[in-house]
Amino acid sequence: MLNPFKKRKWWDSGLKFSCLPNCGKCCNEPDGIVYLSLKDMSRLASFHNLPLKEWISRDCRKSSDGRYILKSKKENKICIYFDDDLNCKVYDSKPDQCSAFPWWNENLVNKESWENTKKICPGIDHPEALIINKKTIKFWTEADKISEKGIRESDLEF
Ligand code: SF4
Ligand code: SF4
Numbered sequence: 794m795l796n797p798f799k800k801r802k803w804w805d806s807g808l809k810f811s812c813l814p815n816c817g818k819c820c821n822e823p824d825g826i827v828y829l830s831l832k833d834m835s836r837l838a839s840f841h842n843l844p845l846k847e848w849i850s851r852d853c854r855k856s857s858d859g860r861y862i863l864k865s866k867k868e869n870k871i872c873i874y875f876d877d878d879l880n881c882k883v884y885d886s887k888p889d890q891c892s893a894f895p896w897w898n899e900n901l902v903n904k905e906s907w908e909n910t911k912k913i914c915p916g917i918d919h920p921e922a923l924i925i926n927k928k929t930i931k932f933w934t935e936a937d938k939i940s941e942k943g944i945r946e947s948d949l950e951f
Contacts, residue, residue, distance in 0.1 A: 804901060804930055810914075811922040817879035818913055819894050823870035826856065827863040828943045833888040834861070840886040846951050860943030863888070890940035896933035898941075 819825075829837075838848035852873060853861045864873045874882045881887055890897075895917060900910040911917040 802901075802927070803904060804907075805927045807924040807926045808907070808930065809918045809922045810895065810925050811916050811919055813916045813919065815879060816915060817875065817881075818915065820872055820875045820881060820891070821879065822913070824865070825872060827872065827888050827890050828856075828940045829853070829861050829863070829888055829890075830940050830942075831944050831948070833890075833940065834944065836886045837883060837888070840883055845949075849949075855946075856943070859945045861945070862943075888940065889936045893933040893937040893940070896930050897937045898934050901930070901934065 834845060834849065834853075837852070838845045841848055841852075843851070849861065852864055854864050856862050865871055866873055866875075872881075874887070876882050881891070895910050895914045897910075900906055907917070916922060
């Protein structure tokens with residue numbers, strides 16, 4: 794049954810987006826931060842055939858408030874997994890927050906934040922883009938929420 798008090802989101806009728814091949818603009822951002830869920834960390838550790846602790850110490854650092862995030866390359870401050878051909882080296886195991894882009898909660902606050910996201914992402918409103926429905930958008934905003942909560946050292950038992 795419909796809840797008459799449930800507030801409609803401005804994007805409830807869907808938004809136009811398709812990820813463009815060979816783009817990589819969302820990864821190619823210096824100082825980008827990728828928060829990690831525990832599922833992401835376990836997946837990436839197995840992808841690299843490393844025990845979780847070892848993978849964390851090799852590929853993660855901590856944000857200013859102690860959440861684990863992916864390391865960036867020293868020379869350009871871009872994600873360590875972004876290669877010179879503009880591809881993600883861990884594509885099939887990439888963190889949920891990467892998969893969730895551009896459906897991050899901060900991008901969907903209002904139409905203005907969505908317009909700003911468009912400056913980074915040419916897939917938004919691209920002439921050949923598809924309409925993504927609210928169920929899919931909601932799925933990714935929930936995933937983004939979990940990732941952003943993040944994992945701290947105290948959450949892990951080694
Ligand atoms: S910026 Fe947008 S179109 Fe480009 S790779 Fe990222 S999500 Fe895809
Ligand atoms: S993990 Fe992959 S998708 Fe995520 S920022 Fe790094 S290169 Fe991009």
